[in-house]
Amino acid sequence: xxxxxxxxxxxxxxxxxxxxxxxxxxxxxxxxxxxxxxxxxxxxxxxxxxxxxxxxxxxxxxxxxxxxxxxxxxxxxxxxxxxxxxxxxxxxxxxxxxxxxxxxxxxxxxxxxxxxxxxxxxxxxxxxxxxxxxxxxxxxxxxxxxxxxxxxxxxxxxxxxxxxxxxxxxxxxxxxxxxxxxxxxxxxxxxxxxxxxxxxxxxxxxxxxxxxxxxxxxxxxxxxxxxxxxxxxxxxxxxxxxxxxxxxxxxxxxxxxxxxxxxxxxxxxxxxxxxxxxxxxxxxxxxxxxxxxxxxxxxxxxxxxxxxxxxxxxxxxxxxxxxxxxxxxxxxxxxxxxxxxxxxxxxxxxxxxxxxxxxxxxxxxxxxxxxxxxxxxxxxxxxxxxxxxxxxxxxxxxxxxxxxxxxxxxxxxxxxxxxxxxxxxxxxxxxxxxxxxxxxxxxxxxxxxxxxxxxxxxxxxxxxxxxxxxxxxxxxxxxxxxxxxxxxxxxxxxxxxxxxxxxxxxxxxxxxxxxxxxxxxxxxxxxxxxxxxxxxxxxxxxxxxxxxxxxxxxxxxxxxxxxxxxxxxxxxxxxxxxxxxxxxxxxxxxxxxxxxxxxxxxxxxxxxxxxxxxxxxxxxxxxxxxxxxxxxxxxxxxxxxxxxxxxxxxxxxxxxxxxxxxxxxxxxxxxxxxxxxxxxxxxxxxxxxxxxxxxxxxxxxxxxxxxxxxxxxxxxxxxxxxxxxxxxxxxxxxxxx
Numbered sequence: 001x002x003x004x005x006x007x008x009x010x011x012x013x014x015x016x017x018x019x020x021x022x023x024x025x026x027x028x029x030x031x032x033x034x035x036x037x038x039x040x041x042x043x044x045x046x047x048x049x050x051x052x053x054x055x056x057x058x059x060x061x062x063x064x065x066x067x068x069x070x071x072x073x074x075x076x077x078x079x080x081x082x083x084x085x086x087x088x089x090x091x092x093x094x095x096x097x098x099x100x101x102x103x104x105x106x107x108x109x110x111x112x113x114x115x116x117x118x119x120x121x122x123x124x125x126x127x128x129x130x131x132x133x134x135x136x137x138x139x140x141x142x143x144x145x146x147x148x149x150x151x152x153x154x155x156x157x158x159x160x161x162x163x164x165x166x167x168x169x170x171x172x173x174x175x176x177x178x179x180x181x182x183x184x185x186x187x188x189x190x191x192x193x194x195x196x197x198x199x200x201x202x203x204x205x206x207x208x209x210x211x212x213x214x215x216x217x218x219x220x221x222x223x224x225x226x227x228x229x230x231x232x233x234x235x236x237x238x239x240x241x242x243x244x245x246x247x248x249x250x251x252x253x254x255x256x257x258x259x260x261x262x263x264x265x266x267x268x269x270x271x272x273x274x275x276x277x278x279x280x281x282x283x284x285x286x287x288x289x290x291x292x293x294x295x296x297x298x299x300x301x302x303x304x305x306x307x308x309x310x311x312x313x314x315x316x317x318x319x320x321x322x323x324x325x326x327x328x329x330x331x332x333x334x335x336x337x338x339x340x341x342x343x344x345x346x347x348x349x350x351x352x353x354x355x356x357x358x359x360x361x362x363x364x365x366x367x368x369x370x371x372x373x374x375x376x377x378x379x380x381x382x383x384x385x386x387x388x389x390x391x392x393x394x395x396x397x398x399x400x401x402x403x404x405x406x407x408x409x410x411x412x413x414x415x416x417x418x419x420x421x422x423x424x425x426x427x428x429x430x431x432x433x434x435x436x437x438x439x440x441x442x443x444x445x446x447x448x449x450x451x452x453x454x455x456x457x458x459x460x461x462x463x464x465x466x467x468x469x470x471x472x473x474x475x476x477x478x479x480x481x482x483x484x485x486x487x488x489x490x491x492x493x494x495x496x497x498x499x500x501x502x503x504x505x506x507x508x509x510x511x512x513x514x515x516x517x518x519x520x521x522x523x524x525x526x527x528x529x530x531x532x533x534x535x536x537x538x539x540x541x542x543x544x545x546x547x548x549x550x551x552x553x554x555x556x557x558x559x560x561x562x563x564x565x566x567x568x569x570x571x572x573x574x575x576x577x578x579x580x581x582x583x584x585x586x587x588x589x590x591x592x593x594x595x596x597x598x599x600x601x602x603x604x605x606x607x608x609x610x611x612x613x614x615x616x617x618x619x620x621x622x623x624x625x626x627x628x629x630x631x632x633x634x635x636x637x638x639x640x641x642x643x644x645x646x647x648x649x650x651x652x653x654x655x656x657x658x659x660x661x662x663x664x665x666x667x668x669x670x671x672x673x674x675x676x677x678x679x680x681x682x683x684x685x686x687x688x689x690x691x692x693x694x695x696x697x698x699x700x701x702x703x704x705x706x707x708x709x710x711x712x713x714x715x716x717x718x719x720x721x722x723x724x725x726x727x728x729x730x731x732x733x734x735x736x737x
Contacts, residue, residue, distance in 0.1 A: 028061050033073050036062055040080050044087070052088055059084050072112060079108035083122050090125070095133030102126045120158060123147040124165055137173040144169055157196070160189045164199060168206055176210065183207055198239075201230045205243055208250075217254050224250065381715045382626030386633075430474040430562060434588040437514075438469045441502055444482050448490065456495035457520075459486070467505045468512055470588040473563075478583075481559050484552040485518040485579050493522030496576075504582075513584045521576035530569050610635040612657040612729060617647040617673065618689070619665040623714075627660065627689075634722055644673025651677050651684070658729060659686045661708070663697070671706065678707040683735065685709040685728035 028036065040062060043055050050058075059081045066077035086101035105122050112118075123143055131140035144166045163182045170179035183206055190200040204227035211220035224247040231240035248263045380403070387400045445461045452459045482500065489498045501517035525533060534557040556579075560567045563583045571577035614636050618624050624640050631638045639654070641647035643665045651659070659677075663670040674686050688701045688711035701711045709728050712721065 028058075029065050033069055033077070036066070036077060037080070040077070040084060044084050047088065047091065052092065055088055056085065059088075075108045075111050076118070079105045079112065079122070080118060081105075082108065083118070083125065086125055086129075090129060090133070093133075095129050098133065099126065099129045102129065117158065120147060120162060124162075127165070127169065131169060131172060137169060141166075141169050141173060156189065160186050161199060164203060164206070168202075171206060171209055171213070176213065179206075180210060183210065197230060197234050198236070201227050201236070201239060201243075204230070205246070208246065212246075212250055217250065220250055221247070376622075382630060383622070385718065386626070386629050430477060432472055432474070432586075434470055434472050434590075435475040436469050437467065437471050437475075437502070437585075438463060440475050440479065441500065444479060444486070445500060448483075448486050451487070452490050452498060455490055455493065457490055457493050458497050460497060460499045462499060462501045462503065464503050464505055464514075467502055467514060468507070468587050471512070471585040472588045473585050477559050477562065481556050482516075482518065484556045488552055489518055489520040489522065489577070493520045493576075496521045507587070510587050510589065511584055512587055513582055515580060515582045517578055517580040519576065519578045524573040524575055524577055525569070525571040526573055527571075530571060533569075534567070610637060613637045613639065613655070614725070615639055615641060615647065615650060615654075615656045615659045617641045617644065617659060617665070617670065618662045619643055620662075623662075630718060630721065633718075636725075644668030644670060644676075647673050648676050651681060656684060657732070658725060659684060661686050661688055663688060663690045663692070663701075671700065674707040675705075683732060685732050687712060687724060687728060689714055 028039070031039070039058065043050060043058050047055055063078055063081045066074045066081070068074075069077070082101045082105035086098045086105065089095075089098035089101060102122055102125050106126070109119050109122060123146070127140040127143040130136040130143065144162065147162065164186045167179045167182035167186065170176070170182070183203055186199070186203045187207070190196040190203055204223045208220045208223040208227065211217070211223065224243055228240055228243045228247065230236075231243055244263050251257070251259050251263060384400055384403050391400060441461055441463050445459055448459055486498060486500065497520065499517065499519040501519065502514060503517065504515040506513040534553050557567055560581050560583070565581045565583040567579060567581040569577060569579050614631060616624060616627050616631075616638050618627060618640065619642050628638050628640065639650065639656075641650050645668045647659070647661070648668075650656075661670040661674055670688060670690075674688075677684070677686065686707060686709050688708045690697060690701070690711065691714045698711070700706060701708050709731075710724055712724055
């Protein structure tokens with residue numbers, strides 16, 4: 001009996017709530033599209049005074065009744081409304097809910113024609129959630145850049161508004177050069193028109209933050225004061241509060257407490273003014289709400305008078321019955337659905353744990369493969385190089401040369417596989433350093449002339465004279481692109497021509513776009529294969545299985561994409577192929593590359609290498625022989641330690657000029673041994689030799705606390721090996737002097 005009473009009370013409560021909700025919603029059902037749009041705008045502008053609960057109720061009712069309009073109007077109202085719901089959740093720091101509402105809004109606005117303002121606002125809001133809610137600046141930047149790059153048809157105001165938001169994200173992601181450039185553009189534009197006061201204020205505040213980060217306190221103070229002046233002049237009290245708070249924190253930081261106190265007083269004054277203004281808006285809204293409630297009451301009374309008691313009672317009983325049936329049905333359905341979801345969640349959790357374990361195993365496997373394959377290859381390549389120097393009779397020299405070629409080819413195949421794996425793990429990033437692109441083009445051409453000549457091919461270089469010589473970028477990754485493409489062209493071209501073209505430069509401010517072409521008149525690629533050749537392990541002809549792994553073009557495509565370009569192909573079977581792409585580079589106005597080149601040329605080479613003794617710390621016997629014999633070719637004396645413990649004792653009891661330290665050894669590895677050596681010897685250069693190529697290993701070596709002076713990956717080229725040794729010995733000598 002008790003449960004039956006509870007059910008009756010529950011049904012009555014539901015009926016009353018439904019009844020009054022219908023009455024409250026009547027005022028919106030009669031509104032036109034433009035009136036509902038104004039209601040949404042008013043709610044957005046007065047979220048604080050209306051309150052969260054009332055704002056949510058208003059917006060949800062508008063969503064419910066928006067379906068009575070045509071499709072475009074319905075999607076616009078729903079997109080706008082869900083965007084407001086996301087803002088409400090964001091203000092209450094409910095970031096997951098906010099992101100969910102923004103994503104729903106995005107689904108609706110994608111179906112709209114026009115309404116670029118709303119599209120920009122939703123994307124900005126999603127970026128803000130990623131940045132401040134989930135601390136994912138990269139995803140926020142991607143979202144803003146996406147809408148910015150697709151905004152070619154926007155007018156100047158919206159374009160500069162996007163650039164202002166993008167600049168603020170660059171500030172938070174420490175990309176200060178790009179932030180400063182965008183802020184300069186925004187300041188010039190927004191200062192031209194008094195209607196852009198709010199945007200100009202944000203620009204000055206962002207400039208203040210920029211100069212504060214770079215310790216240019218006078219400039220920071222000047223921009224904060226300019227922003228505060230604009231806020232006060234336009235009665236933007238909340239904004240003034242924020243500015244004076246940042247200003248006061250800056251003054252305290254630089255030790256100007258007297259001025260900070262005066263600024264704090266201004267902050268308090270504006271805080272009181274803002275509260276009074278918001279209080280006034282709240283009272284006005286309450287008055288409007290009272291009038292609206294009175295109108296609703298009158299309408300309710302008229303509705304009651306127009307209905308007979310019998311019809312109302314019958315309708316109410318029928319509604320109660322329907323609600324009761326619905327409650328029972330929904331309760332059972334919810335219970336079944338809950339059990340199903342629990343099972344699915346458990347399965348997903350198990351799948352995720354399994355996936356994480358597999359990812360960890362994959363990373364460890366790649367690291368192990370890198371080390372275990374490159375270590376013996378180091379011995380094969382090194383010993384074959386030594387034998388080529390020592391054995392000069394023609395027959396044996398030919399066999400040794402073939403052995404070295406096979407070892408180098410195997411090393412290239414291993415490097416291709418590891419390169420693809422690193423790209424899939426997002427371990428590849430571009431360096432930014434000045435270099436001479438003309439010299440790079442000449443070097444690539446010269447390095448391939450012998451290989452091209454073997455196939456009867458002629459390699460041509462066309463370099464546009466208007467291309468700036470000194471650029472900033474990653475010349476190693478750029479070289480990888482050309483090397484793979486030229487090698488591919490030479491492989492499938494016999495007695496023909498190969499062209500390497502650097503053409504069509506377009507210079508805008510401090511950047512230049514260059515189009516690159518690698519053309520040949522070889523056998524060409526069938527049309528049905530042209531879309532597949534960039535896939536992993538894919539080749540244009542099934543007969544090509546002996547010519548490589550099928551990874552070269554996949555690596556090229558990913559490296560071009562990493563540079564911000566997209567590689568294309570034009571090919572006709574029997575007439576040749578043309579691979580082309582366009583990349584944007586930053587121009588090195590200071591010509592730092594030239595300075596660096598001259599410094600290298602002025603470096604004084606070592607004299608009497610036999611006066612230097614090098615300690616080789618290596619557990620692999622073959623590698624010991626290789627390294628010791630390679631050093632002997634230059635006259636260096638050397639000693640060997642089989643592990644880290646023995647190396648520590650030898651450094652304590654002997655004098656060495658340099659240490660070559662392997663990382664993976666029994667008893668004690670190179671990392672631990674180096675840290676112990678640094679406790680009693682901080683001057684001796686220690687170069688890490690590792691066969692591992694993972695990002696984690698490289699970062700550990702480059703960490704200042706590791707104690708290493710430099711590092712090299714095995715196997716290495718002898719000239720590179722001696723350059724490293726010579727450079728570190730020169731540094732040690734200059735410190736000693």
